Amino acid sequence: MTERQPVNPARAKVHRAVAPLISRLVITSVSLVLVVSLLIATVATIALRETLMDRLDRDVHDMARGVSEPGAAGDVNIGPGSVIALYPDSGVARGNFGDFDPDQMESLSSADLEALAEVRVDARPHEIELPDHGTFRVIAQSGNLSNGARAVVITGRSTAELDNTIESLVFWEALLTLLGVVAAAGVGYVVVRRQLSPLREVAATAHAVAGMPLSSGEVSVTERVPERLTDEDTEVGQVGAALNALLDHVETSLAERHRSEQQVRQFVADASHELRTPLTTIRGYTELAQQRPEAVPLALGKVEEESIRMTTLVEDLLLLARLDQGRPLASDPVDLTRLLLEAVDDARVVDPERTWRLELPAGADSSDAEVIVTGDDQRLHQVVSNLLTNERRHTPPGTTVTVRVRPDGFDVHDDGPGFPPDLVPRAFERFTRADEARQRDGGAGLGLALVHAIVTAHGGTVKLTSAPGDTTIAVRLPRSTDG
Numbered sequence: 157m158t159e160r161q162p163v164n165p166a167r168a169k170v171h172r173a174v175a176p177l178i179s180r181l182v183i184t185s186v187s188l189v190l191v192v193s194l195l196i197a198t199v200a201t202i203a204l205r206e207t208l209m210d211r212l213d214r215d216v217h218d219m220a221r222g223v224s225e226p227g228a229a230g231d232v233n234i235g236p237g238s239v240i241a242l243y244p245d246s247g248v249a250r251g252n253f254g255d256f257d258p259d260q261m262e263s264l265s266s267a268d269l270e271a272l273a274e275v276r277v278d279a280r281p282h283e284i285e286l287p288d289h290g291t292f293r294v295i296a297q298s299g300n301l302s303n304g305a306r307a308v309v310i311t312g313r314s315t316a317e318l319d320n321t322i323e324s325l326v327f328w329e330a331l332l333t334l335l336g337v338v339a340a341a342g343v344g345y346v347v348v349r350r351q352l353s354p355l356r357e358v359a360a361t362a363h364a365v366a367g368m369p370l371s372s373g374e375v376s377v378t379e380r381v382p383e384r385l386t387d388e389d390t391e392v393g394q395v396g397a398a399l400n401a402l403l404d405h406v407e408t409s410l411a412e413r414h415r416s417e418q419q420v421r422q423f424v425a426d427a428s429h430e431l432r433t434p435l436t437t438i439r440g441y442t443e444l445a446q447q448r449p450e451a452v453p454l455a456l457g458k459v460e461e462e463s464i465r466m467t468t469l470v471e472d473l474l475l476l477a478r479l480d481q482g483r484p485l486a487s488d489p490v491d492l493t494r495l496l497l498e499a500v501d502d503a504r505v506v507d508p509e510r511t512w513r514l515e516l517p518a519g520a521d522s523s524d525a526e527v528i529v530t531g532d533d534q535r536l537h538q539v540v541s542n543l544l545t546n547e548r549r550h551t552p553p554g555t556t557v558t559v560r561v562r563p564d565g566f567d568v569h570d571d572g573p574g575f576p577p578d579l580v581p582r583a584f585e586r587f588t589r590a591d592e593a594r595q596r597d598g599g600a601g602l603g604l605a606l607v608h609a610i611v612t613a614h615g616g617t618v619k620l621t622s623a624p625g626d627t628t629i630a631v632r633l634p635r636s637t638d639g
Contacts, residue, residue, distance in 0.1 A: 177355075178348050181344070185348070186344060190337050193329075193332075193333040197329035201326060204321070208318045208322075209293075212293050213281040213293060216293050216311065216312055217295065219240075219313065220279070220309075220311045223240060223299075237254075237314035237317065238253070238313050238314075239272075239286070239294065239310075239313070239314070240312075241269060241310040241311075242310075243310070251264035251269050251310075252264060264286075267287040268286045268288050268289060271286050272294065277297060279296070279297040281293050281312075283315070284312075290314060290316055291314070293315060294310050295312065296310045354392045357382065358381050358396050361381050361399065365377060365379050365403060377403055381396035381397075382396075437462045469602070476609055479612075485610075485613055485614065486533070486534075486535075487531065488531070488533065489528050489636040490529050490636070492528070492561070492566065493516070496514060496561060496566055499541060500512050500513070500544075503548070503557070507548045509554070510547070510551065510553060510554065510556070512559075513557065513558040515559065517562075517563065527561055527562070527565075527566075529564075531614045535610045535614075538606065539611060539631065540566075542606055543568045544557070546604065547568065550572070552572060557570045562632075563635070565631045565632040569628045570627050571625050571626065572627060573624055573625075574623055574624050580620060580622050584608035585605060588604070604620075607629075616631065616633040616634060618630065
């Protein structure tokens with residue numbers, strides 16, 4: 157039975173709270189449609205009601221003028237839904253509702269007459285609710301009856317037709333708004349889903365890469381977002397282009413990691429081999445000394461020789477490790493000309509079989525051709541020493557070695573046979589040597605690696621160009637600000 161993994165409550169809460177993008181976009185678009193529809197409906201309803209109310213008020217004014225003319229009350233046909241009430245200064249109030257035809261009129265109830273009596277006499281339309289007949293727009297004005305008596309005349313028309321029109325409009329607006337919202341939701345879902353399909357393709361690419369085993373070994377990340385989805389003029393294209401750039405970086409980083417792993421493995425193997433050789437020699441001579449006492453002096457000499465060799469190798473490895481860790485070097489002004497001059501003089505004494513030359517800048521001698529660089533004097537001396545030692549080990553007798561002083565560094569040139577072509581690209585890698593048989597006098601293959609590491613730690617560069625009869629190692633260093 158598979159054990160269920162515990163669920164992170166916070167993460168589960170986030171998943172429940174955040175709706176998919178397609179749902180949020182559809183809801184947003186539908187909400188906008190609903191809001192706009194409601195605004196349009198509201199404005200249209202208000203505008204229509206105001207228009208109909210103005211028309212009704214004009215009709216009420218016309219009724220009031222017709223009734224106020226002497227002798228014209230009996231001739232005015234007000235129409236259905238009209239009301240007229242008379243309140244004489246002396247006498248009983250009376251009123252009728254309906255057509256202004258005596259045969260069609262309905263007498264107003266006392267409750268209606270009491271409600272109409274509250275209308276202000278100002279010849280302006282007022283809205284009033286009659287208990288038995290609903291809402292009316294009425295005008296109250298003073299006038300003379302046909303018999304000459306003074307009275308307050310109230311005329312008006314029912315708002316029932318207006319209200320029915322507005323109610324019908326609201327119903328159709330609500331129905332159309334509902335249909336519009338449903339249609340917007342359906343169309344919006346289809347459109348948004350189609351528009352987001354490129355984003356799903358980008359996500360599919362990301363998921364495909366996420367499912368690849370990237371933890372170890374040589375990995376090739378070939379998955380990429382299709383070119384048609386990398387147009388940076390669109391939002392999806394920007395995401396696709398960014399993801400492709402990220403995948404390129406990941407692929408490069410993984411390749412570099414694999415190369416570093418291979419270098420580490422090779423480094424460990426080479427270091428083990430180089431350390432095993434002197435240790436085997438020491439063990440052999442120790443056993444020889446134990447078996448043959450007369451060989452003790454010879455054995456001790458060889459043990460010392462191999463111990464020195466092993467100590468030098470370990471010190472070089474430790475220096476490379478410190479440089480790899482980025483430990484800072486001294487940053488002092490160094491007279492590069494003096495350093496090169498001394499190194500070339502030492503080489504002439506140690507190795508008279510080769511011709512050693514020092515070339516100063518044109519028109520200068522050793523007294524006025526100082527080149528001051530910023531760096532660690534001891535490490536820069538080691539760079540020069542390693543390069544000249546490399547010349548002694550790997551060039552035949554009679555070779556001419558020329559050290560050229562430059563304003564920003566120096567060159568070491570020789571007219572020897574040069575580096576094998578396949579060795580030039582990796583000449584500065586550790587334990588790289590042309591003598592694959594590992595002759596004991598060929599060194600451990602760390603000399604140029606140390607040169608590269610030290611020069612790089614100084615912020616400089618080192619470059620090798622090699623052809624038969626023309627090999628140059630160019631070292632460039634930052635100039636001293638005090639020089």
